[in-house]
Amino acid sequence: xxxxxxxxxxxSGKITRVFIYLVLLLSALFYLLxxxxxxxxxxxxxxEITGGNMMALPQTWTIEPWLKAWSTAQIGVExxxxxxxxxxxxxxxxxxxxxxxxxxxxxxxxxxxxxFRGDTILFGLLLFSCFIPFQIVLIPMATILGKIGLAGxxxxxxxxxxxxxxxxxxxxxxxxxxxxxxxxxxAAMIDGAGFFRIFWRIMLPVSGPITVVxxxxxxxxxxxxxxxxxxxxxxxxxxTVALNNLVQSSTGVKEYNVHFxxxxxxxxxxxLVYIVAGRYFVRGLMAGSxxx
Amino acid sequence: MGFLDISNVTKSYGNIEVLHHxxxxxxxxxxxxxxxxxGCGKSTLLNMIAGLEDITSGGISxxxxxxxxxxxxxxxxxxxxxxxxxxPNMTVGQNMTFGLEMHGVAKPERDKALAxxxxxxxxxxxxxxxxxxxxxxxxxxxxxxxxxxxxxxxFLFDEPxxxxxxxxxxxxxxxxxxxxxxxxxxxVYVTHDQIEAMTLSTRIAVMNDGYVQQLxxxxxxxxxxxxxxVATFMGSPAMNILPAKVSMIEGVPHAEITNGAxxxxxxxxxxxxxxxxxxxxxxxxxxxxxxxxxxGADRKSRNIxxxxxxxDVIEPAGADTFVTTTLGDVAVIARMRADSDVASGQMxxxxxxxxxxxxxxxxxxxxxxx
Numbered sequence: 001x002x003x004x005x006x007x008x009x010x011x012s013g014k015i016t017r018v019f020i021y022l023v024l025l026l027s028a029l030f031y032l033l034x035x036x037x038x039x040x041x042x043x044x045x046x047x048e049i050t051g052g053n054m055m056a057l058p059q060t061w062t063i064e065p066w067l068k069a070w071s072t073a074q075i076g077v078e079x080x081x082x083x084x085x086x087x088x089x090x091x092x093x094x095x096x097x098x099x100x101x102x103x104x105x106x107x108x109x110x111x112x113x114x115x116f117r118g119d120t121i122l123f124g125l126l127l128f129s130c131f132i133p134f135q136i137v138l139i140p141m142a143t144i145l146g147k148i149g150l151a152g153x154x155x156x157x158x159x160x161x162x163x164x165x166x167x168x169x170x171x172x173x174x175x176x177x178x179x180x181x182x183x184x185x186x187a188a189m190i191d192g193a194g195f196f197r198i199f200w201r202i203m204l205p206v207s208g209p210i211t212v213v214x215x216x217x218x219x220x221x222x223x224x225x226x227x228x229x230x231x232x233x234x235x236x237x238x239x240t241v242a243l244n245n246l247v248q249s250s251t252g253v254k255e256y257n258v259h260f261x262x263x264x265x266x267x268x269x270x271x272l273v274y275i276v277a278g279r280y281f282v283r284g285l286m287a288g289s290x291x292x
Numbered sequence: 293m294g295f296l297d298i299s300n301v302t303k304s305y306g307n308i309e310v311l312h313h314x315x316x317x318x319x320x321x322x323x324x325x326x327x328x329x330x331g332c333g334k335s336t337l338l339n340m341i342a343g344l345e346d347i348t349s350g351g352i353s354x355x356x357x358x359x360x361x362x363x364x365x366x367x368x369x370x371x372x373x374x375x376x377x378x379x380p381n382m383t384v385g386q387n388m389t390f391g392l393e394m395h396g397v398a399k400p401e402r403d404k405a406l407a408x409x410x411x412x413x414x415x416x417x418x419x420x421x422x423x424x425x426x427x428x429x430x431x432x433x434x435x436x437x438x439x440x441x442x443x444x445x446x447f448l449f450d451e452p453x454x455x456x457x458x459x460x461x462x463x464x465x466x467x468x469x470x471x472x473x474x475x476x477x478x479x480v481y482v483t484h485d486q487i488e489a490m491t492l493s494t495r496i497a498v499m500n501d502g503y504v505q506q507l508x509x510x511x512x513x514x515x516x517x518x519x520x521x522v523a524t525f526m527g528s529p530a531m532n533i534l535p536a537k538v539s540m541i542e543g544v545p546h547a548e549i550t551n552g553a554x555x556x557x558x559x560x561x562x563x564x565x566x567x568x569x570x571x572x573x574x575x576x577x578x579x580x581x582x583x584x585x586x587x588g589a590d591r592k593s594r595n596i597x598x599x600x601x602x603x604d605v606i607e608p609a610g611a612d613t614f615v616t617t618t619l620g621d622v623a624v625i626a627r628m629r630a631d632s633d634v635a636s637g638q639m640x641x642x643x644x645x646x647x648x649x650x651x652x653x654x655x656x657x658x659x660x661x662x
Contacts, residue, residue, distance in 0.1 A: 181375060181377065183373045183374070183375050183377035184377045184379065186342075186344050186364075186371075186373070186377070187371065187373060187377040187379075187438075188379070188390070189344070189363075189364050189365065190342060190343075190344075190364045190365060190369065190370065190371050190391070191365065191390050191391035191394050191438075192365030192366075192391060192394035192395050193365075193390075193394050197394065201379075201390075202379055202381075205381035206380055206381055
């Protein structure tokens with residue numbers, strides 16, 4: 001009765017499949033709905049929001065709220081818009097991500113391929129840094145930043161985020177490189193490549209997937225951070241703090257359309273990183289190094 | 293003083309000594325195979341020659357230059373790994389010339405060396421591919437090519453064929469042998485496969501428990517194994533080992549064994565020194581091919597003893613038929629011609645070539661004759 005069993009297997013497969021797609025579709029709608037609300041309302045004049053339905057499409061389309069959020073909105077005491085703060089965030093996030101990812105890769109390489117006495121303890125300590133809550137280090141960090149003259153500056157923020165990120169990036173790269181064949185490193189040693197040459201020519205070219213993971217993680221965390229930005233930003237506050245100042249302002253009319261536009265502007269870079277880098281997740285760059 | 297000299301080398305991890313006083317002198321152009329079961333220390337020894345592991349005591353020198361503490365890249369060696377260890381991000385050509393590039397060889401010379409080796413190994417059409425696009429046998433060739441391009445003093449092979457399927461393995465084995473005969477390079481080759489060891493080597497070092505059990509030509513190892521371990525490890529099926537008692541009949545030493553029916557059979561020794569062991573217990577080693585049907589017995593042998601025994605199992609293997617019988621209370625395998633008229637359960641005449649018998653001391657397990 002092989003044929004009969006196969007029939008039932010196929011039809012029950014169809015039912016399951018419909019069910020799966022239904023669940024996926026509902027989940028997607030659930031997650032997209034808030035974003036839809038934000039986009040729609042950021043393109044309406046304010047009176048349409050205050051006077052009517054949040055879910056409706058705009059009757060008169062306008063990009064005025066976006067322009068205002070970007071360049072003329074009142075942030076704190078000055079009407080600069082979010083533009084300078086966006087720049088601050090970029091200036092903070094790019095070096096922070098690059099440095100912490102680079103250090104994490106180097107750490108992972110050393111911890112797996114150049115083992116030394118006590119390396120697991122060191123790794124454990126690095127891992128421990130992932131579990132320290134931000135609030136605990138605020139005061140010691142402020143003291144240190146003050147002493148080394150980086151308080152209230154972008155380099156100070158970069159340092160804070162690198163210190164916090166290195167634990168995570170090391171964890172990623174160490175676990176990735178642990179499955180990287182040692183024989184490749186040995187072959188490269190016999191071929192005459194040194195410590196950095198092996199790292200640069202052999203390890204890094206196949207680290208694509210984990211670098212994407214690390215960059216997405218670090219970029220999102222550093223970009224979205226509010227606490228460190230508010231505490232150590234000084235005059236160079238990042239986007240998140242500025243957005244808070246825009247939305248939480250207690251004077252004047254609440255311009256919801258401008259707030260929505262500002263919020264999307266603040267979220268856009270992380271969204272972009274996901275869209276651009278996400279597809280590299282699945283690429284199997286290790287294929288063919290050892291027996292297949 | 294050999295071309296590659298391993299003298300009194302030991303290796304310890306903490307307090308545990310895993311290699312004990314290894315002494316091997318390899319001449320230029322020799323093909324030395326290190327063979328033994330897993331954990332015997334053969335790969336460790338190879339890694340020490342390569343410089344990937346420290347030498348605890350003793351010395352290794354190549355061309356008279358002491359290599360202790362010298363970086364792997366400065367020993368002028370090349371190694372082929374079990375997993376091939378091809379760099380996945382580079383093309384075949386880049387893989388093969390990476391070593392030359394690291395040693396600062398100019399591009400035109402690299403390209404020439406690459407072209408020569410690619411031609412030799414017939415992989416010219418693969419040079420622009422990535423390792424991931426190659427089959428197992430092709431990867432194997434590329435891995436060898438990467439070693440050849442460097443023109444090193446010593447080639448080190450770490451079980452290079454164990455990831456290939458059975459047929460390809462035999463082909464590549466022949467190919468490696470051809471290559472060695474053509475290039476006359478010095479090779480140290482690690483394997484756990486005793487057939488690879490026998491076919492490829494000019495000399496074999498059989499290792500077990502961190503000791504070199506025997507070092508000799510394949511024929512020496514096969515015909516005169518120095519102890520019970522070497523005797524049973526080399527050869528397939530393994531050498532039959534049966535307990536025997538030495539007795540003197542008309543002044544000539546004989547091996548007394550019990551046959552399957554519990555009766556005593558006497559097999560005359562060819563080895564004169566067995567008279568010293570009269571009245572004592574020994575272990576008699578007989579290779580399966582020295583225990584055969586009377587028509588298939590070696591005609592040149594001057595000492596064939598025939599004895600009747602019951603056949604337990606027959607296993608036709610195409611070229612040969614393997615027959616299991618019971619002698620001296622142990623199961624014994626005989627190798628017979630494919631068309632010998634042997635049937636299981638019947639009595640059969642077994643011809644024992646006593647000239648080829650090897651005798652061991654049952655206490656020390658060392659060979660006492662021949």
